[in-house]
Amino acid sequence: MTNSQPLLKIEKISKAFGGVQALSDISFEVNPDMVLGLIGPNGAGKTTLFNVITGAYVPSRGQVVFDGRPVQGKKIHDVVRLGVARTFQNVELFDSMTAIENVMVGCHVRTKSGVWGAITRLPGARREERRIREQAMNLLEFVGLENHADRKSSDLPFGWQRLLEIARALASEPRLMLMDEPAAGLNAVETRQLGELIYKIRERGVTLMLVEHDMSLTMKVSDRIVVLDRGRMLAQGTPREVQADEAVMAAYLGKQ
Numbered sequence: 001m002t003n004s005q006p007l008l009k010i011e012k013i014s015k016a017f018g019g020v021q022a023l024s025d026i027s028f029e030v031n032p033d034m035v036l037g038l039i040g041p042n043g044a045g046k047t048t049l050f051n052v053i054t055g056a057y058v059p060s061r062g063q064v065v066f067d068g069r070p071v072q073g074k075k076i077h078d079v080v081r082l083g084v085a086r087t088f089q090n091v092e093l094f095d096s097m098t099a100i101e102n103v104m105v106g107c108h109v110r111t112k113s114g115v116w117g118a119i120t121r122l123p124g125a126r127r128e129e130r131r132i133r134e135q136a137m138n139l140l141e142f143v144g145l146e147n148h149a150d151r152k153s154s155d156l157p158f159g160w161q162r163l164l165e166i167a168r169a170l171a172s173e174p175r176l177m178l179m180d181e182p183a184a185g186l187n188a189v190e191t192r193q194l195g196e197l198i199y200k201i202r203e204r205g206v207t208l209m210l211v212e213h214d215m216s217l218t219m220k221v222s223d224r225i226v227v228l229d230r231g232r233m234l235a236q237g238t239p240r241e242v243q244a245d246e247a248v249m250a251a252y253l254g255k256q
């Protein structure tokens with residue numbers, strides 16, 4: 001596809017949970033190689049939208065189109081194979097595994113033999129396993145955890161667990177990466193390093209969508225911002241445009 005086409009199209013998405021309208025008629029596009037910040041007060045629908053994009057939730061109406069293909073009806077792992085990865089608000093790692101093993105699990109999404117081949121140790125899988133270990137090591141290096149490859153992930157400080165989750169998400173070689181509150185629980189230094197990592201991820205050619213409550217980080221790293229409020233789209237534009245938007249100030253930024 002050419003770079004002028006959107007990588008992701010959100011088309012008139014609505015999602016209700018019983019009586020709660022979590023998303024109402026949301027439409028916007030995400031162009032390749034950009035960082036899009038998705039902001040809004042608690043309960044605005046940000047995480048719900050992530051879940052719709054990854055195929056975890058079926059929308060009540062509308063569709064998500066990734067790289068020209070509708071996501072709906074696909075299983076989560078098929079959406080990952082299409083090139084969509086995510087990290088979670090509460091870091092979700094395999095606690096009993098080492099750091100490198102966690103990343104290797106992410107790599108297996110792209111292998112022929114898959115995780116099962118690795119477990120059963122088929123001959124071809126062993127060669128692939130060596131290649132994957134190398135790839136996982138490169139990713140640990142990319143996020144700065146190369147000296148902690150063999151530590152159990154649950155023994156790592158929380159900020160490093162976040163970095164490890166990012167490395168695992170990158171292991172599936174995504175074209176779009178969704179990050180749900182990556183700065184939550186990080187201190188000021190770690191948050192600044194996260195900002196630099198986000199730039200580096202974009203330089204790899206990965207498009208990013210970021211849900212984040214840390215406004216200074218979001219405004220700094222995002223090329224565009226979409227603002228949700230109570231399931232509706234309140235505004236979209238550059239960080240500068242959104243910060244000057246009165247409705248946004250009233251609904252969100254004014255409350256900071």
Ligand SMILES: Nc1ncnc2c1ncn2[C@@H]1O[C@H](COP(=O)(O)OP(=O)(O)OP(=O)(O)O)[C@@H](O)[C@H]1O
Nearest residue numbers: 017020021022040041042043044045046047048049
């Ligand atoms: N699985 C669910 N079942 C029922 N209601 C849900 C479910 N998931 C979300 N909701 C409701 O949908 C609305 C949007 O929630 P969502 O978690 O998407 O908001 P958010 O913008 O991510 O909030 P936060 O910033 O607090 O994480 C809320 O009213 C929430 O209670």
